[in-house]
Amino acid sequence: MTTQPPAWRSTGLHWESGIPTLTVLPLPGNPADGERGRPAGVGHRFGWQLVGPRGCIGVWTVGRRVPCPVGAAIPQGVDAQCPSCAAADRGRALARDAVLGEDDRNWLLYLAWFGRGLVKIGLTAADRGQDRLLEQGAICYSLLAAGPFTAIRRTEQGIAQAGLARERISSRAKADAWWTLPDEHERAEQVEKAHAAITAVAWPSSLTPVGRADVRDLAVVYGLDQPPPGTYAEVTGLDEHADQAVLAGTVHAVVGRHLLLNTSAGPVLTDMRRLAGFSLAAVDAQTRPVGLHTSPRARPRHRHEDHSPLF
Template sequence: MTIPPQPPQAPEHRARPAGWVSTGLSWRDGRAVLGAARGAQVHERAVAPGVEVGWLLGGPRRCVGAWLAGATERTPCPHHAVIDPGGGATQCPACQSVDRGLALARDQILDDGRTYLLYLAWFGEGLLKVGLTAEQRGDSRLLEQGALAYAFTARGALPAVRRAELTVAASGLARERYKSRIKTEQWWSHGDVPYRRTVLGDARARAHRLLDGHAVELLADRPMVDHVERYGLAGGAPEAYREIAGLADGAVLAGRLRAPVGRHLFLDQTDGSGPLLLDTRLLTGWTLSPVTGRGSEGLVLQERLRPPEPDTQEALF
């Protein structure tokens, strides 16, 4: 399969960018890595708490290519296409049209011969998600989504697991997706481990009743897995932080990393101004150059504060 041609673009859009282009953050074998590419070369760096980073961003922001069917590595965008500097998309339309992961999410792949797992993931009070992932990926998809806790629920071929997913979603027990902002707002307060396990256990039992008669293997004995401590959120998110809402050519992103939360990174600032929160999808497509001795600058920031606790005292009158 090849990436289809795009309409003709201006010469500067076709020029190959210099330096390393960020391909974002991913999880493999329980480990978070930041990736970057330069042509066919790929570089990955483990993300761990306490690591100091400093990057100068160079533009324009470019498409990072696509994962083609049967490929073991990402195929670079042959058009070197420029993408929206502030958008959530990290691929041009041509690469989106052939990306295997997007095709799967859009139900454009009916079956691929692999075994899939149905999962229930908990992102906070009232935020239960149902989804599927290839068994060979383990829990990488759950980690990338920032699931605070999850339980594998059923197993089978793609068509059967997809039908099971739709059945659970249609029942109202869980939804198929949540926006990133809704998830991050739950980081301040998420109960304790026994509570999360109880919620997931009850939900899985209900899902199994819904799936009675489906052509899937029901997984009643798989453990409830909790990621809150791994994400560094046992005490909740910072009381106050600034979320990065936009990046630009010439911006500097620097700081000391905290534990990654899904595809998000908290960076403590050396000037004591409080941590920044980066959705690494915004970083994807920018050319990165290492810098030292400089603070973060050129960023669009939004203040985030822990909401006040609800007033549960009964009114006197």
């Protein structure tokens, strides 16, 4: 299918200054230097042929991506780093609590809302701004406090242990909630209620509480001001012969690192982390998707409302 060797390797979907961006690294022989990106917002069209084998995408560090030094091959899945690059990734070390002592950046504690009963507590470096919330697919959020890393992390853990919010919410739970999002007013009320419950507890003196909830709603940014199609196919993997796989279409919604595409075969949802690491060749956006393993997803017949604050 490919008429010339691919020149780029996908590094996934990232949010840069509030803009969803498909990013790529040049392959050996490509004279381009460094990671590049193109917008992937609602209405954008693209077509990719995915060429294997899949390779490690390296490490993002000091404002740039460093390619994997050995060009390691990696298996399919949502993890696009080899063990060595994953171990060197500071962001993953922070997530594993493997960083000892302080991180000298400024840190924020936030409350993110993904749907009824889906409330998450989290932290982010202040210089990442809203992009951290966008990459998680938070429908709306409010900041809670600012301060040094260790105090922010301990407070995050304490709030989760007290049952006031979760530390993690699965991608499947987030996507299932898209069909039954309440209106913006009700979403804000739920965030404000959770915010009030959390801020009623004692705070470490080293943190600066934000005060009252200032709810930021992101549904329109994602294209979720209207529910997604009643049915769609979700990509769960690629055929073993990845050089026959094609994903092409027009972006219907982009939520976190997921793209919902209108394709010539119908709506298709994919976690772009599954595509990271594959080499890319351009195809027309009208090309029919092939070589993808998918599972059908459908809007629940009966709306399920869970009144538990967590589950």
